[in-house]
Amino acid sequence: MAQTAVVTKSGAAFTLPRVRTIFITWLGVIPFFAFAFLFLLLPSSSLFIESFQDTQGNFTLANIVGLFDEPIRSGYIASIEISAFTALVGGIFGFLLAYAVTLGGLPKWVRSSYVTFSGVASNFAGVPLAFAFVAVLGRTGAITALFKNVGINLYDIGFNLYDFWGLSLVYLFFQFPLMLLIMIPSLEGLKPEWREAAANLGATQFEYWRRVAFPILLPSLLGTMILLFGNAFGAYATAFALTGGRLNLVTIQIGAQIRGDVLHNPNLGFAMALGMVFIMFVCIIGYTLLQRQTERWLR
Amino acid sequence: MNARAARNVSWFSWIVIVIGAIYFLAPLVGTFAYSLTALRDQLSFAAYQRAFADPKFVESFVYSNLLAVATIIASVLLIVPTTYWVHLYLPKLRPVVEAISLLPFVIPAITLVFGYIRVYSRPVDVLGIDLIPPLLSTSASTNIVLVAGYTVLSMPYMYRAVDNGLRAIDVRRLTEAAQSLGAGWGTILFRVILPNLRTALLSGALLTFAIVVGELTLATFLGIPAFGPYLQQLGQHKAYEPSALTIVSFLLTWVAMVLISFVTRGDTRSAAGTH
Amino acid sequence: MAFVELHQVQKNFATATAVENFNLDVERGEFVSFLGPSGCGKTTTLRMIAGFEVPSSGTIRLNGADVTNLPPNKRNVGMVFQSYALFPNMTVAENIAFGMTVARKPKEEITKRVDEMLRLIHLPQLGNRYPYQLSGGQQQRVALARALAIQPQVLLLDEPLSALDAKIRVSLRQEIRAIQRTLGITTIYVTHDQEEAMSLSDRIVVMSNGRMEQVGTPFEIYNFPKTQFVASFVGTLNQLQARVSDAASGKLDVEGQTIYAAKPFEKMTGETVAIALRPEMIDLDGSGESEENHLQGTVEDTTFLGSIVRTRVRLRDSIISFDTFNNPNLTLPRASEKITMSFPRDAVLILEQNAAPVQA
Ligand SMILES: Nc1ncnc2c1ncn2[C@@H]1O[C@H](COP(=O)(O)OP(=O)(O)OP(=O)(O)O)[C@@H](O)[C@H]1O
Ligand SMILES: [Mg+2]
Numbered sequence: 001m002a003q004t005a006v007v008t009k010s011g012a013a014f015t016l017p018r019v020r021t022i023f024i025t026w027l028g029v030i031p032f033f034a035f036a037f038l039f040l041l042l043p044s045s046s047l048f049i050e051s052f053q054d055t056q057g058n059f060t061l062a063n064i065v066g067l068f069d070e071p072i073r074s075g076y077i078a079s080i081e082i083s084a085f086t087a088l089v090g091g092i093f094g095f096l097l098a099y100a101v102t103l104g105g106l107p108k109w110v111r112s113s114y115v116t117f118s119g120v121a122s123n124f125a126g127v128p129l130a131f132a133f134v135a136v137l138g139r140t141g142a143i144t145a146l147f148k149n150v151g152i153n154l155y156d157i158g159f160n161l162y163d164f165w166g167l168s169l170v171y172l173f174f175q176f177p178l179m180l181l182i183m184i185p186s187l188e189g190l191k192p193e194w195r196e197a198a199a200n201l202g203a204t205q206f207e208y209w210r211r212v213a214f215p216i217l218l219p220s221l222l223g224t225m226i227l228l229f230g231n232a233f234g235a236y237a238t239a240f241a242l243t244g245g246r247l248n249l250v251t252i253q254i255g256a257q258i259r260g261d262v263l264h265n266p267n268l269g270f271a272m273a274l275g276m277v278f279i280m281f282v283c284i285i286g287y288t289l290l291q292r293q294t295e296r297w298l299r
Numbered sequence: 300m301n302a303r304a305a306r307n308v309s310w311f312s313w314i315v316i317v318i319g320a321i322y323f324l325a326p327l328v329g330t331f332a333y334s335l336t337a338l339r340d341q342l343s344f345a346a347y348q349r350a351f352a353d354p355k356f357v358e359s360f361v362y363s364n365l366l367a368v369a370t371i372i373a374s375v376l377l378i379v380p381t382t383y384w385v386h387l388y389l390p391k392l393r394p395v396v397e398a399i400s401l402l403p404f405v406i407p408a409i410t411l412v413f414g415y416i417r418v419y420s421r422p423v424d425v426l427g428i429d430l431i432p433p434l435l436s437t438s439a440s441t442n443i444v445l446v447a448g449y450t451v452l453s454m455p456y457m458y459r460a461v462d463n464g465l466r467a468i469d470v471r472r473l474t475e476a477a478q479s480l481g482a483g484w485g486t487i488l489f490r491v492i493l494p495n496l497r498t499a500l501l502s503g504a505l506l507t508f509a510i511v512v513g514e515l516t517l518a519t520f521l522g523i524p525a526f527g528p529y530l531q532q533l534g535q536h537k538a539y540e541p542s543a544l545t546i547v548s549f550l551l552t553w554v555a556m557v558l559i560s561f562v563t564r565g566d567t568r569s570a571a572g573t574h
Numbered sequence: 575m576a577f578v579e580l581h582q583v584q585k586n587f588a589t590a591t592a593v594e595n596f597n598l599d600v601e602r603g604e605f606v607s608f609l610g611p612s613g614c615g616k617t618t619t620l621r622m623i624a625g626f627e628v629p630s631s632g633t634i635r636l637n638g639a640d641v642t643n644l645p646p647n648k649r650n651v652g653m654v655f656q657s658y659a660l661f662p663n664m665t666v667a668e669n670i671a672f673g674m675t676v677a678r679k680p681k682e683e684i685t686k687r688v689d690e691m692l693r694l695i696h697l698p699q700l701g702n703r704y705p706y707q708l709s710g711g712q713q714q715r716v717a718l719a720r721a722l723a724i725q726p727q728v729l730l731l732d733e734p735l736s737a738l739d740a741k742i743r744v745s746l747r748q749e750i751r752a753i754q755r756t757l758g759i760t761t762i763y764v765t766h767d768q769e770e771a772m773s774l775s776d777r778i779v780v781m782s783n784g785r786m787e788q789v790g791t792p793f794e795i796y797n798f799p800k801t802q803f804v805a806s807f808v809g810t811l812n813q814l815q816a817r818v819s820d821a822a823s824g825k826l827d828v829e830g831q832t833i834y835a836a837k838p839f840e841k842m843t844g845e846t847v848a849i850a851l852r853p854e855m856i857d858l859d860g861s862g863e864s865e866e867n868h869l870q871g872t873v874e875d876t877t878f879l880g881s882i883v884r885t886r887v888r889l890r891d892s893i894i895s896f897d898t899f900n901n902p903n904l905t906l907p908r909a910s911e912k913i914t915m916s917f918p919r920d921a922v923l924i925l926e927q928n929a930a931p932v933q934a
Pocket of ligand 1: 587588589590591592610611612613614615616617618619766
């Protein structure tokens with residue numbers, strides 16, 4: 001009781017009368033909420049509402065059901081496949097890279113150059129990234145030409161930069177670095193005492209990794225791979241710049257729908273966008289839950 | 300770990316590192332080499348000269364830089380006071396603000412712009428009154444939507460940077476100390492809070508810059524002649540100039556990231572970008 | 575033949591020599607503490623026994639076998655770390671079982687042993703908890719059980735209590751000692767807390783700057799410190815410089831006053847020696863038995879420490895402190911009062927000179 005009084009007293013010099021305080025307090029966050037409403041919530045909720053309406057504005061689930069028809073269905077499948085594939089490969093190799101630069105016993109400069117480079121590469125996406133790969137692995141690219149000189153035509157033996165595998169190769173350019181950047185702190189969070197305690201108890205290096213280090217890293221490994229999945233799933237610019245819209249990804253389909261109602265049903269287009277948001281949302285939830293697990297352990 | 304095991308590990312690591320380096324450097328080195336071969340039978344910077352000489356390049360590039368500056372300003376003005384205010388007076392609201400700030404992670408740029416086009420092609424009406432005119436009907440107000448969109452994209456990074464920055468200092472104590480010395484709000488914000496957020500703001504701003512210059516999706520669909528759409532167009536009918544500009548974009552991103560790692564002293568997560 | 579033998583062990587790091595000329599024999603079932611200030615090489619020595627560091631020279635034997643170059647997972651040595659180092663992804667029971675799981679012991683045996691261990695550390699209910707759900711003291715007890723579960727030849731503990739608060743520290747150290755007695759396991763315990771070392775150990779190795787200063791029972795270390803370093807590190811001894819007046823009769827001159835040591839010593843008359851006086855053996859105003867020594871001085875101040883009262887007295891240059899048991903009728907000397915202190919001859923310890931100067 002006495003303590004409250006003291007606090008109020010010392011606070012009185014810069015605390016306004018109560019009613020005005022509440023009003024002004026909330027006034028301070030109005031710009032942010034207004035902005036968020038106009039440019040985040042309003043657009044997304046309008047997508048949401050339209051997804052459940054027919055062209056006359058009546059409620060319907062037909063658009064959601066329509067997501068499972070062609071060509072939308074295969075667009076989702078292609079997007080999910082490429083995202084899952086690049087998340088898996090990017091996750092595994094990105095993890096190996098992170099391992100190599102942190103615990104691999106390499107000189108310090110390797111770590112710092114990789115970290116800086118990864119910062120660049122994880123932000124270097126879209127048009128320039130696609131162009132860089134076209135310049136080296138396109139039909140007339142530098143590496144393609146090198147192979148031609150030794151008598152191998154990459155495009156004759158099944159390689160194609162503009163298909164699923166080619167685009168995956170390009171996506172990995174920002175997937176590896178993202179994985180690396182997020183996993184480095186996790187790897188550095190492995191306490192040397194854990195390895196020593198395991199060794200003491202008779203575990204080999206392999207058993208330490210199998211039973212201790214890997215299980216500890218697993219939630220953040222999976223969580224980060226989910227993040228990579230979402231990262232690839234939402235990508236439009238890179239795919240568009242590389243394939244010019246020939247690849248049948250959801251983002252490319254939505255782009256076409258925006259340009260000119262190719263689905264002949266605007267509301268179906270909104271439902272497609274909503275489906276994307278839904279999948280991204282599931283990803284973020286998964287990521288958050290897994291992250292929380294790690295944090296709990298390491299508290 | 301005994302010496303032999305350590306040697307095995309470092310061999311394995313070297314292999315991984317070298318494979319990674321080849322994968323990462325090949326496209327860049329290849330593109331750079333390609334960009335130098337614009338003239339027959341000799342290496343030259345002709346592609347760069349030609350690219351820079353194009354008035355459309357200059358226009359779009361300057362335009363994108365202006366957009367980046369506008370976005371950074373908007374983002375700072377929006378995030379800093381709000382985050383500060385929430386730390387100081389509405390800590391209960393923090394999870395809400397945080398959730399909103401992270402929402403752009405869930406909404407890919409393509410769906411965001413889809414929503415903008417849907418909402419702002421016509422007037423926004425509330426109870427039959429046109430509250431907001433159709434923003435996308437004039438190019439001036441389209442820019443507002445674009446900058447707002449970029450601000451949304453940069454929000455997760457900006458918020459995280461500022462929130463971490465504010466958490467590192469005791470905002471309440473600092474503010475009270477300043478107030479007890481008779482400082483007004485402006486003084487507190489500009490003399491006390493902002494200097495303590497310098498690192499956070501710098502890295503947030505640089506990341507925003509890296510995202511905005513060269514951004515394609517929003518700019519294309521809103522029909523803004525920014526650098527991203529220009530570069531994409533250029534790629535349709537030119538060979539060497541796009542390579543040259545690719546190298547330039549890479550260097551710009553690289554400079555931004557080096558500056559970030561310089562100001563944050565190598566916190567790896569602060570530079571991680573998602574798309 | 576001793577159970578753990580360290581022979582001429584030396585460890586050089588790139589920048590410094592952490593341990594040198596280390597010789598120690600630990601008997602089976604013995605509890606030995608390494609005591610010394612920060613950076614004196616305690617952990618390094620312990621890690622060499624565990625196998626995490628390879629000695630630059632010298633040999634380490636466990637139960638007769640040379641283990642100097644054996645990797646840690648082949649040594650069957652249990653270790654308890656200051657930071658607990660429990661595996662956060664495993665329950666308490668899985669942590670305790672880890673060593674046996676790795677050794678592919680049968681399930682029933684593991685379960686039985688885990689239960690046994692949980693009872694030993696008085697946490698029988700907590701087998702299914704995760705480390706983050708335990709207090710620091712509980713975590714450290716689990717770490718102890720985990721180390722003991724593999725029935726190691728030697729148990730090593732590196733400052734296991736220093737992350738805990740004072741109360742738990744005392745109760746847990748008694749528990750450690752009790753468990754060690756029950757199991758009869760050979761134990762080496764690292765600490766920089768002399769009280770801990772005194773109360774736990776059969777023998778103490780006092781270390782400084784990578785060298786052994788003195789090895790002995792707590793009684794020996796406390797009552798007969800050999801060097802100035804040991805005297806200052808263990809307890810609160812009064813250290814003084816004295817001039818030898820007559821070595822044969824043990825007569826010394828302390829800042830103009832004369833005192834006697836119990837035994838003659840091998841020093842030349844006129845030489846300066848370091849001596850130590852125990853605070854608890856000094857009395858206020860001895861009534862003057864001829865055997866006793868006397869020193870006169872001026873009271874600086876008195877400090878009330880609960881059951882005892884500590885008085886600090888200035889001679890000419892040095893200050894001596896001594897303790898009196900508290901009682902309600904006690905009349906404390908006042909500051910700047912002139913008093914006479916008395917103490918028996920065997921309260922005077924002659925110390926070896928240190929190579930390096932020591933801060934008390
Ligand atoms: N890996 C290492 N590389 C270089 N020097 C080391 C290494 N490990 C320890 N040292 C040095 O060896 C000396 C002894 O270290 P050690 O850890 O054994 O001290 P300690 O007695 O355990 O101290 P504390 O009480 O602080 O734990 C110190 O000077 C330390 O700096
Ligand atoms: Mg130590």
